[in-house]
Amino acid sequence: MTLILSRYVRLCRLAVLALGALLVMLTALLGQAAHAEEPALGKEDLACQKCHDSATIKPKMTQAGESLSLHISSSAFLASRHSETSCTDCHENADGKDHGKVEVPMKSRRDYRLSYQDTCTTCHKKNVADYKDSVHAHLVKAGSDKAPTCSDCHNVHTQINVKIVQPIANVPCANCHEEIFKAYSGDVHGLERVAKGKSAPLCADCHSSHKIQAASLGEGIKDNCFACHKDAVAKHEVWLPNSGRHFEAISCPVCHAPDAQRRVNLRLVDSAGRKQIKEVLGVPQFERLTLAANTSGGSLNEKELSSFLKEFNVEQTAGKAILRGRLEVRSGVQAHQLSVKEKAIKDCRICHEVGATPFQSVVLTMAGEDGRPLRHGVEKEVLTSLTAMGSLRGFYTIGSSRIKLLDYLLVLVLLGVLCVPVAHYTVHRMFKPRREQRLAELARSASVAANTSAKNDNKV
Ligand code: HEC
Ligand code: HEC
Ligand code: HEC
Ligand code: HEC
Ligand code: HEC
Ligand code: HEC
Ligand code: HEC
Ligand code: HEC
Ligand code: HEC
Structure with missing residues (x-):
């Protein structure tokens, strides 16, 4: 009787041990999987971020006298929709030997943004084509320094999914059409939007986002x-x-x-x-x-x-x-x-x-x-x-x-x-x-x- 009992206890112990081992293995495996899914910077990008995610990188002065921060947050970039892309997909010329050592003159922030307009075409053909047909693009082409380029409405380094409902004040249009934004915020749609979220229209629902x-x-x-x-x-x-x-x-x-x-x-x-x-x-x-x-x-x-x-x-x-x-x-x-x-x-x-x-x-x-x-x-x-x-x-x-x-x-x-x-x-x-x-x-x-x-x- 005691023999049977002690055997049974041993068996139970073994079972518990085996189960424990299995659990440890599983957690390790799961942990690894989770780790693999968490986005991380590639080697090249890490090299850029050594300087660009450093708090000590100095802002650049443009010739127009603006101060342009060169700090790019790695965590914000990794949380963004562009995390799958690499810095050099958009900044082809930034990995040269002289980069960061020799100062390259920059006329103005506006001029710099304009120089990046065509970068988006490779991956977002439709948006670019729609934008080119807009009143904004016509204005830019005619020399306006106030009408938006892609980067005026999107911060590419931090851009999250556009479908995520944001506070209405984050709508890019508000930066330039302030008076209209103020009126809209207090009208039947603006108030409904604040009260209930997505259902009421934001600027782009009535005007479209690119082919405006x-x-x-x-x-x-x-x-x-x-x-x-x-x-x-x-x-x-x-x-x-x-x-x-x-x-x-x-x-x-x-x-x-x-x-x-x-x-x-x-x-x-x-x-x-x-x-x-x-x-x-x-x-x-x-x-x-x-x-x-x-x-x-x-x-x-x-x-x-x-x-x-x-x-x-x-x-x-x-x-x-x-x-x-x-x-x-x-x-x-x-x-x-x-x-x-x-x-x-x-x-x-x-x-x-x-x-x-x-x-x-x-x-x-x-x-x-x-x-x-x-x-x-x-x-x-x-x-x-x-x-x-x-x-x-x-x-x-x-x-x-x-x-x-x-x-x-x-x-x-x-x-x-x-x-x-x-x-x-x-x-x-x-x-x-x-x-x-x-x-x-x-x-x-x-x-x-x-x-x-x-x-x-x-x-x-
Ligand atoms: C050694 C530090 C360092 C590294 C590494 C570095 N940068 Fe820079 N970067 C700078 C500095 C300093 C400036 C400002 C240069 C100037 O004043 O013209 C700059 C400017 C820039 C600019 C803005 C001006 C321009 O030329 O467009 C971009 C974009 C940029 N870097 C991207 C990158 C990318 C992408 C990488 C990685 C491939 C990278 N950098 C690696 C230090 C660095
Ligand atoms: C999807 C394209 C894209 C990717 C990916 C990208 N950039 Fe940029 N970057 C731009 C554009 C467009 C501008 C200019 C627009 C502006 O001024 O906001 C810019 C501007 C910059 C500037 C000048 C400062 C500024 O905010 O204007 C720096 C520095 C820079 N990028 C570094 C980086 C680094 C480092 C990475 C990788 C971690 C990176 N970028 C990834 C498109 C990109
Ligand atoms: C006047 C502001 C504005 C300009 C300029 C602008 N966008 Fe947008 N974009 C928006 C808004 C607003 C949305 C979100 C639309 C929505 O909620 O469906 C958006 C959405 C997007 C999206 C995701 C949804 C989709 O349609 O695929 C992409 C990609 C995009 N823009 C790329 C670009 C590119 C590339 C340019 C430059 C050619 C550009 N945008 C210029 C306002 C703008
Ligand atoms: C190398 C390819 C590449 C380039 C160049 C690029 N993007 Fe993107 N972009 C992506 C990818 C990949 C996504 C993730 C969503 C997707 O698959 O459309 C994305 C997403 C976006 C989104 C959000 C879309 C959403 O569904 O929420 C916007 C806005 C956007 N990009 C704007 C720009 C702008 C503006 C430029 C030019 C300055 C640019 N992108 C250049 C690849 C690129
Ligand atoms: C960087 C500044 C800027 C941003 C951001 C911007 N706009 Fe504009 N927009 C302008 C300028 C400048 C004009 C031309 C002057 C005017 O008519 O107000 C203009 C003109 C317009 C017009 C034509 C005006 C008319 O007479 O019919 C519409 C419509 C418009 N914008 C809608 C939008 C919407 C919607 C958004 C956001 C998705 C937006 N804009 C974002 C600067 C901007
Ligand atoms: C905000 C101004 C406004 C209000 C309010 C208004 N109308 Fe009109 N109505 C017009 C205009 C402008 C036209 C001319 C349309 C056209 O060119 O054919 C018109 C046209 C008409 C026509 C001719 C339409 C046709 O068959 O071609 C009739 C009938 C009419 N209105 C009746 C009414 C009645 C009844 C009301 C009140 C219940 C009313 N309207 C309210 C401005 C208004
Ligand atoms: C001649 C004036 C007039 C014009 C033009 C007009 N509306 Fe109306 N609308 C009204 C009135 C008055 C009511 C309220 C009717 C009632 O009390 O049943 C109304 C009601 C509405 C409602 C609420 C409907 C409901 O009962 O749920 C919507 C939505 C609406 N209008 C949208 C529009 C749109 C979109 C346009 C332009 C295409 C437009 N209206 C043009 C006078 C007008
Ligand atoms: C993206 C969807 C959307 C678009 C586009 C839109 N609306 Fe609305 N509208 C709503 C919602 C949601 C409400 C609040 C709930 C309701 O009363 O239906 C609303 C409410 C209204 C009301 C008040 C109705 C009431 O019962 O008192 C009027 C009037 C109205 N809208 C007119 C317009 C006009 C005019 C346009 C175009 C210039 C327009 N809407 C475009 C979604 C939209
Ligand atoms: C419910 C739909 C709706 C929404 C939401 C909306 N608009 Fe409009 N917008 C209109 C209508 C309707 C007009 C007048 C069109 C006409 O003349 O018939 C207009 C006109 C304009 C104009 C031209 C003004 C002028 O001087 O003629 C601009 C710029 C504009 N809207 C920008 C915006 C911006 C920015 C937002 C967001 C803050 C916005 N709109 C939200 C429907 C809308």
């Missing part, structure tokens, strides 16, 4: 809104007649930034494709022609506007230029003061009323070489003056199947003017019967609109 275009160009931003607000069209359609047409003619912040000032933007578009006309590279037209037309100084009056268009069309080779109206907010800051839906404009009269405030300020716009708008003030009377309508008729085709902005404004004006008998007589003489019939039709639809508006107002 001038914001007012075409209708690009609108489609980005719909990418998240998929049911927005349907939700407006319930109370806003022909919301699709309204969305074309009104930028979203006009109704959604309640305190913004608004204005009419007369854009130059080509009559065939309805695409905004851009200034041709190296052939500035807009400033020259508006200056030439603007004999009275200040804003363009109706005569000056039509003489501008005439001249413009003489020089225009690719199709005829016409004007298309669009309601916009007056500044970039105001475009980022979106508020909750309860505060949005719902009252039709804010726009569909004679003398409506958004129509008291008018600009003429052409897209510049880089897409950013070139503007010239226009007297507001141009919109309402009947003779101007006459002179506008040449380039603005009234009477197509849809009511265009100016058509509609004309109806509004007429609704006001028709009450005055004298004006009524003038109108009578100015327009042929067929046109009058059409205007009457339009006026009817406008009063339907006004009624709907009254009903809607009661609902609110």
